Amino acid sequence: xxxxxxQRFSVDEALQAGLSxxxxxxRAAVLGVSMPVVGGLLAACGGGGEExxxxxxxxTQPAGxxxxxxxxxxxxxxxxxxxTPSGGTGAFQYEEPQNKGGQIIEGTFADAKTVNPVLVSDxxxxxxxxxxxxxxxxxxxxxxxxxxxxxxxxxxxxxxLTYTFKLRSGVTFHDGEPLxxxxxxxxxxxxxxxxxxxxRTAELTERIDTVEVSDESTVVFKLKNPTAPFLVSNMVYxxxxxxxxxxxxxxxxxxxxxxxxxxxxTIGSGPFQFEEWVKDDHLTLVKYPNYWEGEPxxxxxxxxxxxxxxxxxxxxxxxxxxxxxxxxxxxxxxKAQENVTVHEYDTFSFTFYAYQLDPAKTTIFQDKxxxxxxxxxxxxxxxxxxxxxxxGEVAQGTMPVISWAYNPDELTxxxxxxxxxxxxxxxxxxxxxxxxxxxxxxxxxxSFSVYTNAGNQVREQYITVFQQAWKEIGVxxxxxxxxxxxxLDRITGSKDFEMFLVGFQWDVDxxxxxxxxxxxxxGGFNMNKYSNPKVDELLKQGLATTDQEERKRIYTEMxxxxxxxxxxxxxxxxxxxxxxxxxxxxxxPNAVDxxxxxxxxxxxx
Amino acid sequence: xxxYVVRRVIQIVPLVLGITIITFALAxxxxxxxxxxxxxxxxxxxEDRERIAKALGLDQPLHVRYVxxxxxxARGDLGLSLITYQPVMKTIMxxxxxxxLLTVTALILSLIVAIPVGVYGAxxxxxxxxxxxxxxxxxxxxxxTFWLGLMVILILVRMKGAGxxxxxxxxxxELGNCTLLSRVQHLIAPAFVLAFxxxxxxxxxxxxxxxxxxRQDYMRTxxxxxxREVVIIFRHGLRNAILxxxxxxxxxxxxxxxxxxxxxxxxxxxxxxxxxxxSVNKRDYTMVMGVTLFVSVLTVVANLLADIVYGVLDPxxxxx
Numbered sequence: 029x030x031x032x033x034x035q036r037f038s039v040d041e042a043l044q045a046g047l048s049x050x051x052x053x054x055r056a057a058v059l060g061v062s063m064p065v066v067g068g069l070l071a072a073c074g075g076g077g078e079e080x081x082x083x084x085x086x087x088t089q090p091a092g093x094x095x096x097x098x099x100x101x102x103x104x105x106x107x108x109x110x111x112t113p114s115g116g117t118g119a120f121q122y123e124e125p126q127n128k129g130g131q132i133i134e135g136t137f138a139d140a141k142t143v144n145p146v147l148v149s150d151x152x153x154x155x156x157x158x159x160x161x162x163x164x165x166x167x168x169x170x171x172x173x174x175x176x177x178x179x180x181x182x183x184x185x186x187x188x189l190t191y192t193f194k195l196r197s198g199v200t201f202h203d204g205e206p207l208x209x210x211x212x213x214x215x216x217x218x219x220x221x222x223x224x225x226x227x228r229t230a231e232l233t234e235r236i237d238t239v240e241v242s243d244e245s246t247v248v249f250k251l252k253n254p255t256a257p258f259l260v261s262n263m264v265y266x267x268x269x270x271x272x273x274x275x276x277x278x279x280x281x282x283x284x285x286x287x288x289x290x291x292x293x294t295i296g297s298g299p300f301q302f303e304e305w306v307k308d309d310h311l312t313l314v315k316y317p318n319y320w321e322g323e324p325x326x327x328x329x330x331x332x333x334x335x336x337x338x339x340x341x342x343x344x345x346x347x348x349x350x351x352x353x354x355x356x357x358x359x360x361x362x363k364a365q366e367n368v369t370v371h372e373y374d375t376f377s378f379t380f381y382a383y384q385l386d387p388a389k390t391t392i393f394q395d396k397x398x399x400x401x402x403x404x405x406x407x408x409x410x411x412x413x414x415x416x417x418x419x420g421e422v423a424q425g426t427m428p429v430i431s432w433a434y435n436p437d438e439l440t441x442x443x444x445x446x447x448x449x450x451x452x453x454x455x456x457x458x459x460x461x462x463x464x465x466x467x468x469x470x471x472x473x474x475s476f477s478v479y480t481n482a483g484n485q486v487r488e489q490y491i492t493v494f495q496q497a498w499k500e501i502g503v504x505x506x507x508x509x510x511x512x513x514x515x516l517d518r519i520t521g522s523k524d525f526e527m528f529l530v531g532f533q534w535d536v537d538x539x540x541x542x543x544x545x546x547x548x549x550x551g552g553f554n555m556n557k558y559s560n561p562k563v564d565e566l567l568k569q570g571l572a573t574t575d576q577e578e579r580k581r582i583y584t585e586m587x588x589x590x591x592x593x594x595x596x597x598x599x600x601x602x603x604x605x606x607x608x609x610x611x612x613x614x615x616x617p618n619a620v621d622x623x624x625x626x627x628x629x630x631x632x633x
Numbered sequence: 634x635x636x637y638v639v640r641r642v643i644q645i646v647p648l649v650l651g652i653t654i655i656t657f658a659l660a661x662x663x664x665x666x667x668x669x670x671x672x673x674x675x676x677x678x679x680e681d682r683e684r685i686a687k688a689l690g691l692d693q694p695l696h697v698r699y700v701x702x703x704x705x706x707a708r709g710d711l712g713l714s715l716i717t718y719q720p721v722m723k724t725i726m727x728x729x730x731x732x733x734l735l736t737v738t739a740l741i742l743s744l745i746v747a748i749p750v751g752v753y754g755a756x757x758x759x760x761x762x763x764x765x766x767x768x769x770x771x772x773x774x775x776x777x778t779f780w781l782g783l784m785v786i787l788i789l790v791r792m793k794g795a796g797x798x799x800x801x802x803x804x805x806x807e808l809g810n811c812t813l814l815s816r817v818q819h820l821i822a823p824a825f826v827l828a829f830x831x832x833x834x835x836x837x838x839x840x841x842x843x844x845x846x847x848r849q850d851y852m853r854t855x856x857x858x859x860x861r862e863v864v865i866i867f868r869h870g871l872r873n874a875i876l877x878x879x880x881x882x883x884x885x886x887x888x889x890x891x892x893x894x895x896x897x898x899x900x901x902x903x904x905x906x907x908x909x910x911x912s913v914n915k916r917d918y919t920m921v922m923g924v925t926l927f928v929s930v931l932t933v934v935a936n937l938l939a940d941i942v943y944g945v946l947d948p949x950x951x952x953x
Contacts, residue, residue: 131808131809133808141716141717142717142718149670149671149674149677150670222684225684225685225688226681227671227674227676227677227681227682227685228676228677228681229680229681229684230677230678230679230680230681231676231677231678231681234678261676279688282718283713283718287718288717288718288719306727306903307717307719307724307727308728308903308907308908308911309804309805309901309903310804310808312808312809328809330808330809332804332808332901333901334803334901335898335901335907335911336898336899336901338783338786339783339786339802339803339899339900339901342786342787342790342802343802343803345790345793345794346789346790346793346799346801346802348801348802348803348804511664512665512669513663513664513665513666513669513916514664514665516664516665516669516672516673517664520672520673532675534675535675535676542675543675550679551678551679552675553673553675
């Protein structure tokens with residue numbers, strides 16, 4: 029707590045009244061003076077009240093990003109106002125380097141947790157791992173299609189079960205040792221070993237049968253079933269050096285000096301090598317001169333923790349950070365800033381709300397006309413304009429704009445704002461206005477509550493709009509907010525809700541099994557118990573089909589079913605905004621992989 | 634006195650145990666866990682989540698985990714962070730110097746201002762100076778630290794924008810170029826904010842103590858002897874007035890170690906205050922427990938020291 033806590037009770041008074049020191053101490057204790065930790069703990073536990081209000085209202089606790097899909101507690105901001113053509117800063121334009129040396133400081137709200145790519149599950153750790161290590165494959169930043177990174181070429185067998193990767197020659201780890209097919213096999217064996225406590229083990233063991241080295245530069249993966257997302261979802265993890273880690277007990281991997289960051293031990297084959305990590309403050313990487321794509325232009329990259337959003341924006345202005353995320357509220361202010369380029373870009377995020385479809389919990393949403401009516405009654409364009417400052421797109425279907433599976437022209441239902449149609453649908457469904465204007469059917473009122481996580485201003489405002497918009501069509505909706513973890517327990521654990529609103533951040537691959545499949549009710553993210561055998565079937569087909577056009581068709585068919593049945597309407601696809609100091613060149617923030625060309629980054633002298 | 638100290642030391646044990654039990658229960662009963670970010674992540678399967686939770690020992694009942702933690706502590710091992718896998722003690726020791734640098738600087742700054750202002754206010758009671766500083770002190774009490782901190786940052790940013798010389802708005806040192814000058818520059822803004830509020834408090838203490846002392850008979854005696862005013866005020870007045878402040882300072886010791894959560898957060902100061910907040914937010918139970926134990930032991934010991942010092946300084950006080 030603050031060292032100014034004694035001010036809370038009057039020592040003047042106590043001393044003048046001639047209280048003994050012991051009595052004084054006792055009184056101080058009662059008033060909570062000099063109990064710094066417990067006080068701090070209580071303040072922080074109390075819904076994060078003071079802390080959240082004063083500092084970072086939109087910290088991303090369960091962050092996702094890059095190749096790591098994750099639900100976001102707070103998707104970081106949007107971008108171009110809907111009135112201007114999207115794309116903001118447009119496609120990547122390479123600038124010939126005019127200077128070597130210097131450093132780039134990136135600001136982050138949350139520190140990394142590990143620098144070992146085998147253990148990464150959060151965005152921050154992912155960013156660092158991406159710079160130190162290389163994956164076999166990587167998604168192309170413009171098309172999101174698979175592209176070779178360490179792989180020079182790859183072949184997929186007819187049956188879609190055997191993947192043969194030919195590795196580039198001349199790739200070395202930061203200690204000069206060559207990276208070979210053995211390192212790839214070692215990395216995947218480690219990922220698939222339950223003892224290593226990697227968060228990827230279950231998915232990989234479900235998909236991969238064997239990994240074999242056929243020669244120094246060739247590695248063969250045999251899959252159990254054809255798996256379309258395999259290349260962009262599973263072949264992208266950073267390859268770790270076998271010669272450093274072969275004798276490490278997998279159970280001790282997380283606390284090994286390789287994983288907690290040690291100069292000379294934490295080595296990969298990426299453009300930057302590990303230098304220093306002062307936890308919760310900054311992490312420094314230095315260039316690897318022998319990087320296989322070419323020597324990086326800058327000498328140093330620093331990942332700096334700035335937990336307060338307001339402060340982060342100020343530091344972008346002063347140049348104390350060169351690159352960092354910007355929240356929606358600071359967007360206009362930053363656009364006016366002369367020394368900073370503001371990038372707006374589409375992401376793999378979406379905001380959705382879910383109707384409780386489990387009849388054991390509530391029956392009011394069983395009729396799809398009710399679900400459709402509520403969605404028609406929302407003016408999403410206006411919501412994005414007013415609440416996201418225009419930094420997002422009205423969602424058509426469930427595939428984000430940036431995904432190759434985005435196919436709005438083929439979608440049959442558009443859900444444009446139409447309160448009259450909403451009323452009509454509710455009338456048809458038998459819900460008629462009662463005495464107080466709220467619709468009723470068989471003695472039941474059309475009244476429910478909607479939950480979202482407290483502290484996320486966009487979502488809090490969204491559910492307030494729900495309340496107003498639905499009141500106009502005779503529906504009573506009570507907005508409720510909860511602290512993130514309590515909210516998470518509610519929607520994934522007890523499932524005690526009628527409706528909730530949250531955001532999701534998807535993987536590069538468009539597979540959405542975990543949200544729509546019947547089986548995803550237990551352990552997955554089909555939290556409202558939606559079930560449709562046809563959708564299950566299409567999801568399976570989509571996973572097993574490697575032809576992209578065919579997959580797109582399958583997912584379009586699936587989206588049309590979802591749009592008709594509307595278990596969980598997708599509201600919007602928010603954009604992200606990032607600021608980059610104008611002295612920095614070739615750094616192109618994007619949702620796929622911002623570090624794709626890290627070796628080309630350069631700064632003015 | 635000796636007996637008294639022994640008795641007090643023995644009392645510390647159940648007290649600290651009680652604190653750890655309460656903190657452990659509170660920290661663990663709050664919704665969430667150190668692996669909550671794996672919970673809402675579509676690529677992480679429930680099996681992986683359960684396996685990792687088990688490896689961290691989170692599948693054990695609360696009391697079992699407490700006893701395990703305690704038995705490690707009894708052997709001098711505060712354990713590993715559940716987030717970064719770094720030893721808790723090492724992390725505390727890394728951050729302690731930063732916190733001490735900030736809090737001690739702020740304390741010294743505030744005393745340098747508070748003592749002359751407080752003394753002068755007491756001597757010239759109800760003068761214009763006294764009234765202005767009283768209003769200033771009340772304003773200092775009333776000002777929320779986070780607000781003042783953000784205002785200072787905004788001013789610094791504006792100064793930079795206007796091309797004026799300015800100070801860094803965060804961090805303990807310039808990244809990539811950490812010189813002594815840079816450390817000092819980074820210290821100024823957070824130390825100023827922290828000291829600002831403390832100065833208000835200390836000014837009030839010193840003023841009221843001085844007023845009390847100035848009323849004493851020996852002060853009149855000194856005056857009657859014809860001593861110079863400066864000698865009266867400083868040698869006879871301030872020295873007596875400052876006595877109770879020594880114990881207040883001792884009481885304040887733990888806060889010097891635990892730091893200021895708000896100032897450290899706003900100014901991105903890598904100290905113990907932020908560590909406490911971060912580990913609570915991330916549900917890093919072992920870190921929360923380690924820091925709590927560290928600071929509560931300091932608190933209890935500081936209180937004991939204050940009592941003893943008080944007895945030494947003021948012979949009228951007897952313990953038995």
